[in-house]
Amino acid sequence: MLINRPVPFLDLVLSISEATDLIDLNINDHGKRVAFIALNIANELELNPSDKHTIIIAGLLHDIGAFSLQDKLKAASFEFEFKYETKEINKHAELGYMLLRKFKPLSEMAEIIRYHHFTYKEAEKLTDIDKNILLFSQIIHLADRIDILIGRKNNILNQVKDIYDKISEYSEEYFNPELVEVFDYLKSKEYFWLDIVSNPQILTFSRFLGYLPLDFSLDKILDFSKMFSQIIDFRSSFTATHSKGVTATSTALARLSNFSDTECKMMEVAGYLHDLGKLSVPAEILEKPAGLTTDEFDIIRGHTYFTYKILSNVANLDTINSWASFHHECLDGTGYPFHLKEDGLSLGSRIMAVSDIFTAITEDRPYRKGMTKTESLKIVETMAKNNKIDADIVSVLKLNYDEINSARIIAQNEASIEYKEFRQYYNNALNSKK
Secondary structure: OOOOOOEEHHHHHHHHHHHHHOOOHHHOOHHHHHHHHHHHHHHHOOOOHHHHHHHHHHHHHOOOOOOOHHHHHHHOOOOHHHHOOHHHHOHHHHHHHHHHOOOHHHHHHHHHHHOOOOOHHHHHOOOOOOHHHHHHHHHHHHHHHHHHHOOOOOOHHHHHHHHHHHHHHOEOOOEOHHHHHHHHHHOOOHHHHHHHHOOOHHHHHHHHHOOOOOEEOHHHHHHHHHHHHHHHHOOOOOOOOHHHHHHHHHHHHHHHOOOOHHHHHHHHHHHHHOOHHHHHOOHHHHOOOOOOOHHHHHHHHOHHHHHHHHHOOOOOOHHHHHHHHOOOOOOEOOOOOOOOEHHHOOHHHHHHHHHHHHHHHHOOEOOEOOOOHHHHHHHHHHHHHOOOOOHHHHHHHHHOHHHHHHHHHHHHHHHHHHHHHHHHHHHHHHHOOO
């Protein structure tokens, strides 16, 4: 269990980068490549180690606000900045800023991400913004556009001239000319390009960041997971409060099942992260009010696999991962995606399964009202009778229904307010831009 075993900060940041890549697998590892290119530019500028660390993290997370496939596809076009209005260009950058700004370890990166699609001329007018923030955002901007220009199916060394010519064409107006000069120097080094396409980034980042005390305690991981849950849920009004409802329910059930304070906190983290893999599900499927087709349900069934896969790469998070990822497994082995049976499902995983079902059937959705006490208990008791979910946990739920349901409602009401404030702040910020 995760007790007095800190989790590497870099692992957590990489998990966000990998999760946001799920929205469009065709540009997989884009965040890692941007961070790697940006680090090489920072090395040539001889920035200090702390600044390089900041640039790496900002590069990994620069597209964190691209909530939809449409946002990803727009940002993945080099002509993105020339085809759309400024406020459209800055949409995902502003969302990324809003998601990260309140989480102190990432607040500096939030500012960089906010401005990473400002042109050089626009950035020059921002006299009230710290010069380092603007420089770092310009580094990310250039690195982002370089990676977008790389063709994945062609020999990388044959592309160098065309990529540089395209970048230099927009120097001074769109890109910082000093940084373009650095790129002119880098472009002649074959290893730079071969490194980009051979995916060495994780080892490079780990070696570089190894000297920094970047491990997170359980309390800090809990704060991180709360922030992460907004990335998962805020893609749609249909899902805006779900993770917080599951978290409140699972934590209450854990406490009533005699989990320790530390284990209850671990359950909170698992609740916030349990639907991480839903970033792989298109928003139109999440928001579909009618029944899903077979193909659509097959896409949905993959989400717990992706939750498990991403969290598996985070050191010392094994227990939380199993609690979060196995919430659609059934005691009789008919669940998904691993078809685990009761001997492979811990008490924490069983609690999460009941919590997810209970929250899903009792929460209000835009297209229907949540079930009543009688209706919801009938559902979970029938599932327990059929050996789908744990009967003992269902009994705890039944005996403490009003307390648990009240905790769920309070949590989801809070999440609803947070979502509305988030959208309002975003709309106001976006409309205030050029």
